Amino acid sequence: MATIDRPFGRHYEDFEVGDVYRHWPGKTITEYDDHLFCMITMNHHPLHTNAWYAENDTPQKQNVVVGNLVYSLVLGMSVPDVSGAAVANLEVESLKHARPTYHGDTIYAVTRVLDKKETSDGKRGIITVETKGINQREEEVCYFRRKLMVWKREFAPERRFPYGDDVFAEE
Numbered sequence: 001m002a003t004i005d006r007p008f009g010r011h012y013e014d015f016e017v018g019d020v021y022r023h024w025p026g027k028t029i030t031e032y033d034d035h036l037f038c039m040i041t042m043n044h045h046p047l048h049t050n051a052w053y054a055e056n057d058t059p060q061k062q063n064v065v066v067g068n069l070v071y072s073l074v075l076g077m078s079v080p081d082v083s084g085a086a087v088a089n090l091e092v093e094s095l096k097h098a099r100p101t102y103h104g105d106t107i108y109a110v111t112r113v114l115d116k117k118e119t120s121d122g123k124r125g126i127i128t129v130e131t132k133g134i135n136q137r138e139e140e141v142c143y144f145r146r147k148l149m150v151w152k153r154e155f156a157p158e159r160r161f162p163y164g165d166d167v168f169a170e171e
Helices: 031-041 052-056 068-076
Strands: 020-028 086-096 104-116 124-135 140-151
Touching: 031 140, 052 086, 052 104, 068 104, 068 140, 086 124, 104 140
Parallel strands: none
Antiparallel strands: 020 104, 086 140, 104 124, 124 140
16 A cells, blocks of 8 residues: 655756646636635726626627736646745746637646756755746746745754544544
8 A cells, every 4th residue: 555645846956947747737717716816806897797798899899808817827837846845935026918808718828947056055955947828729828937936855843734644544
């Protein structure tokens, strides 16, 4: 019998400049997702929430998903492969929304490692990545570069659980 811990994030040694991570799964953005995000964040622009307005008064002729939701989803998709074990997200260097995303579009994410540098204490490193959000039509809809700080493996805190290895032991 084996006990398998799902990898979640990476340590400094796991990153190689040029590596590409294809994140799985994608996410279809529904009208509900968009409206809920707009209401939670108090973005009440009618482009996102008013179908009549969008159809009659915008060049797209339909509602457009709020950009911060697209960014948040693409960032979230990258967490298990990139920053799930990070010490901190340090900065977003750039963020671009290349094309609109519409209700019903499915977004996928892919990340490439651009740079890695050790910190002065030798316990951590700074990783620079770029991430793209791609829709089902193979169009880039979102792009951002970010820096994060990650542990070197030997200094990383141990992953702990609130139960022991005997969780399935017979009583």
